[in-house]
Amino acid sequence: MRIPRALLLLMMVICTTPVAAHHAAQAQFDTTKIIVLTGVLTKMEWINPHAYMHVDVKEKSGRVTSWDLETVGPQALRRAGLRRGEGSIKVGDAYTFRAFPGRDGTKTALIADLKMPDGRVVTLLNVAELQLPKDFQVPK
DSSP, X not given: OOOOHHHXXXXXXXXXXXXXXXXXXXXXXXXXXXXXXEEEEEEEEOOSSOOEEEEEEEOTTXXXXXXXXXXXXXXXXXXXXXXXXXXXXXXXXXXXXXXXXXXXXXXXXXXXXXXXXXXXXXXXXXXXXXXXXXXXXXXX
């Protein structure tokens, strides 16, 4: 059976599109700064290639702002010990995040680690892989 050239070309384009779409963290997030956010998880999206946590953060003024936090994919979350269901990430619980803010000024960030309600700290992003300045220190 012969595959028409046009169909073969179309299949090659479709199969390579996801590779071209991937981006470096430094392009979207300011990896020279880190912010600390504490808030209530309102939604968890276990999707590939990056999972998302939507969090309501209460500011010092008392105003609540919604943040969209990007993290590693579902498989990496599972390797870090986080799973859907009991004993793990749960909507309605409060978490503290250390994250790199979005470059565009919106309420977005890339999570480096998070503090669970039971006090455990779960590292999701190896900051050494981000090629940060040698004097960069992640705040405690």
